[in-house]
Amino acid sequence: GAGVSQSPRYKVAKRGQDVALRCDPISGHVSLFWYQQALGQGPEFLTYFQNEAQLDKSGLPSDRFFAERPEGSVSTLKIQRTQQEDSAVYLCASSDYYEQYFGPGTRLTVT
Amino acid sequence: DQQVKQNSPSLSVQEGRISILNCDYTNSMFDYFLWYKKYPAEGPTFLISISSIKDKNEDGRFTVFLNKSAKHLSLHIVPSQPGDSAVYFCAARGDSGGGADGLTFGKGTHLIIQP
Numbered sequence: 001g002a003g004v005s006q007s008p009r010y011k012v013a014k015r016g017q018d019v020a021l022r023c024d025p026i027s028g029h030v031s032l033f034w035y036q037q038a039l040g041q042g043p044e045f046l047t048y049f050q051n052e053a054q055l056d057k058s059g060l061p062s063d064r065f066f067a068e069r070p071e072g073s074v075s076t077l078k079i080q081r082t083q084q085e086d087s088a089v090y091l092c093a094s095s096d097y098y099e100q101y102f103g104p105g106t107r108l109t110v111t
Numbered sequence: 112d113q114q115v116k117q118n119s120p121s122l123s124v125q126e127g128r129i130s131i132l133n134c135d136y137t138n139s140m141f142d143y144f145l146w147y148k149k150y151p152a153e154g155p156t157f158l159i160s161i162s163s164i165k166d167k168n169e170d171g172r173f174t175v176f177l178n179k180s181a182k183h184l185s186l187h188i189v190p191s192q193p194g195d196s197a198v199y200f201c202a203a204r205g206d207s208g209g210g211a212d213g214l215t216f217g218k219g220t221h222l223i224i225q226p
Contacts, residue, residue, distance in 0.1 A: 004154070033213055042115075042200050042216030043155070059213065091154055098143060098204075100214060102154035 002026065004103035006092050012109045013082045021077045021106045025094030032075050033100060034067055035091040043091050049075060082110045114138045115203050117217035125225050130188040132220050134201030137182065141203040145214065146175060146186045149198045158199075159186070188222075196224045 005024045013019050025032050030051055035043035036059075046065070048056040051072035060067070064083075069075040079086055087110045093100040116135045124130045132146075142163040147155035161168040161175045161184065168175050174187045188195055198221050202214040 006154075035213075040218070042202075042218050043214070045213030045215070048213055056213065093154075099145065099157045099160060101157060102147075104152070104154045 004092055004094055004101055006090075006103040006106050008106060009104060010107050010109075012111060015082060015084060015110055017082050018078065018080045019082055019108065021079075021090050021108070023075045023077070023092030023103060025073065025075070025092070026096075026101055029094035029096055029101075030072075031095040031097075031100075032069060033093045033095070034075070034077050035093065036061075037089040037091055037105070039088075046077070046090075079108075082108075084110050086110050112137070113217070114141075115201055115215050115217040117199075117201055117220050119220050120218070121221040121223065123223045123225055124191050126193060127190045130186075130191045130195065130222055130224070132186040132188075132199050132201075132222065134184050134186075134217055135182060136184075136203050138203070138205070138215070139182070140205045141215070143204040144175070144177060144184050145202045145204070146173075147200045147202060147216075148195075149200060149219070155200055191222075191224045193224050193226065196222060198222070 007022045032049040034046040037043040045059040047067045049069040064080045066078045089105040091105045093102045145160040146158040149155045159173045177184045198219045200219045201217040204212045
């Protein structure tokens with residue numbers, strides 16, 4: 001069956017630009033997570049949705065980061081006024097309960 | 112401070128032998144542990160998991176052992192195959208109910224299987 005998909009796979013942004021990253025979770029999965037993975041590190045939790053409700057956003061590094069999932073399916077992670085330290089792979093995962101299934105990620109490079 | 116630690120950045124094992132990847136954690140509230148495998152330019156792929164009420168879980172060539180008192184878990188792969196070459200991440204989760212917790216990951220161990 002179809003797994004988690006993310007788009008774009010690669011994004012280059014100039015410092016100060018806004019970007020939007022999309023995640024299509026596995027159909028029927030209630031839970032959706034966003035992670036940020038810096039080079040040489042493990043993924044770090046950003047935020048969690050249960051259906052359309054954002055229940056945990058404790059990992060978002062600043063108020064420039066915003067996530068939404070308006071219809072409880074597709075989710076978008078938006079980063080405003082990008083900075084060089086935002087360069088990372090952004091991973092989306094969906095879950096039916098215990099295991100989380102990851103998409104391929106979006107590699108964001110801020111120049 | 113890192114709550115999940117994988118102290119070996121890389122590990123080289125001969126094909127056919129056993130690979131043992133180690134992971135330590137500090138947060139006693141973690142109650143579910145997972146191993147993920149990651150190839151370059153792909154997302155992490157779920158491999159195997161274990162609940163804190165168990166001390167062993169086996170799935171084919173993969174076995175995960177959990178020692179709660181030592182806050183230590185390990186992943187055993189036997190026999191190791193060339194396709195096992197990848198980065199392996201240990202991850203842990205608390206239990207606030209309903210699978211709602213984000214995972215806490217280690218930094219990963221790069222496993223290299225040599226022919």
